[in-house]
Amino acid sequence: MNGSRFYCPVPLTQGQRVELPENAARHASKVLRLRVGEEMILFNGSGGEYLARLASIERHRVTADVLDWRARECEAPLAITLIQALQAGEKMDTTIQKAVELGVSCIVPVATQRSVVRLEGDRALRRLAHWQGVIVSACEQCGRNRLPEVKLLLGLRDWLEQPAADDALRLMLVPGGPQTLTDFSPPRPGLRIELLIGAEGGLAPDEISLAQAVGFAAIRLGPRILRTETAGLAAIAAIQCLWGDFTKE
Numbered sequence: 001m002n003g004s005r006f007y008c009p010v011p012l013t014q015g016q017r018v019e020l021p022e023n024a025a026r027h028a029s030k031v032l033r034l035r036v037g038e039e040m041i042l043f044n045g046s047g048g049e050y051l052a053r054l055a056s057i058e059r060h061r062v063t064a065d066v067l068d069w070r071a072r073e074c075e076a077p078l079a080i081t082l083i084q085a086l087q088a089g090e091k092m093d094t095t096i097q098k099a100v101e102l103g104v105s106c107i108v109p110v111a112t113q114r115s116v117v118r119l120e121g122d123r124a125l126r127r128l129a130h131w132q133g134v135i136v137s138a139c140e141q142c143g144r145n146r147l148p149e150v151k152l153l154l155g156l157r158d159w160l161e162q163p164a165a166d167d168a169l170r171l172m173l174v175p176g177g178p179q180t181l182t183d184f185s186p187p188r189p190g191l192r193i194e195l196l197i198g199a200e201g202g203l204a205p206d207e208i209s210l211a212q213a214v215g216f217a218a219i220r221l222g223p224r225i226l227r228t229e230t231a232g233l234a235a236i237a238a239i240q241c242l243w244g245d246f247t248k249e
Contacts, residue, residue, distance in 0.1 A: 004032055005041040005049075005140045007147070012042060012050050016066045023133070025062035028054070040064060043145040048072060074143050076103030078244045079192045081168075082232055083108040083159065085199035086115040091229040093134050096150070100138035102236045103244065106149045107131070110156040114201035124153045156207055160214050165192050170216040172196035173235055174208060175225045177218035181235075184217075186243050193239060197232040 006024040020028060028034045036054050042064065043049040048071045052064040082104050084095055096107055109131070111118065119127055131150045139147055164170070169187055171194065187193065196203075196216055203211070208218065221234055240246040 003038075003040055004028065004034065005043065005143070007045065007136045007140055008042045009044050012044050012066055012069075014050075014066055014069060017055055017063055018042070018052075018066055020062045020064060022060075023136075025060070028062055029057050039067075042066065043139075045145070045147045047145060049145050073145060075146055076105070076240065076244050077189070078103070078187065078239065079106075079190075080104045080236060080239065081106040081108060081192065081194045082236065083110055083156075083194060083196040084232055085110055085112040085156065085197060085203075085228065086117045086119065086153070087199060087228055088116040092117075093131070095229055095232060096131055096134050097138045098233050099236060100135055100144065100148055101142045102233065103240060104148055104236060106151070107135075108151045108159060109153045110159050111153060112156045112199050112207060113204040115199040119153055128152055157210065160210055164215060165194075168192040168194050168215075170194045170196070170211075170214070171219050171235070172203065172208070172211050172216045173198070173221060173226070173231045174203065174218040175220060177220040179217055179219045180221070181219060181238055181242055183219075195232060195235055195239075197228060197235070200228050202228075 006020060006028065008018060008020060008024065010018060012018065034054055036057060038054050040052050040054060041049050042052045048069055050069050051067045053067060055063045055065045082099050084107060086092060086109060087095060099107060128150065135147055135150060169191055196211055226234060
């Protein structure tokens with residue numbers, strides 16, 4: 001079924017009547033203008049999805065009857081973590097949205113020396129909540145039934161000083177980097193890939209050195225310099241083509 005999909009973060013069971021969250025209810029009734037009796041897909045992030053039927057539409061309340069459960073998943077075989085330096089304007093939203101579509105499992109926003117945007121305290125918490133909403137919308141659109149995690153903003157140095165996963169392949173994009181993706185052997189099943197992307201001005205030399213000291217390999221994507229909003233997405237797509245599910249049915 002290629003119908004409307006809504007994230008409903010509550011336990012779902014067959015035969016249940018469930019109230020849609022406020023954002024989903026507004027989107028269903030005001031934007032999509034669904035009518036009572038129309039079918040939809042509900043998912044709660046724990047895996048699989050539920051066929052449901054719109055049961056009622058009131059002013060501020062929309063309910064649906066949960067019908068059949070489907071064990072459908074479209075998660076990538078690679079666990080990709082995108083460590084993305086803060087970007088200006090709407091670039092960060094777009095990067096997060098497209099990274100979810102491309103199959104990342106975790107997004108780590110970091111503040112770097114060349115990040116134009118500065119977020120602290122309540123502003124950082126509000127932005128985190130906003131990014132979580134971007135992830136929900138992207139999952140609803142692209143068919144994912146499990147929500148990628150987005151971490152609380154950290155400084156890049158603070159994040160790099162955290163213990164690394166033993167099974168992680170750590171990569172960072174650096175113009176003119178000495179290696180390319182094809183220099184690496186295909187990752188074994190279950191291997192984590194951590195991809196570090198700088199801000200508009202790239203990573204500072206000492207940030208590159210610090211990342212290399214904790215196991216990040218500097219790689220390039222061709223001879224051209226890619227913008228921050230292009231670089232991570234291009235690298236994720238290339239990783240999925242080489243080792244992920246872009247070449248599988």
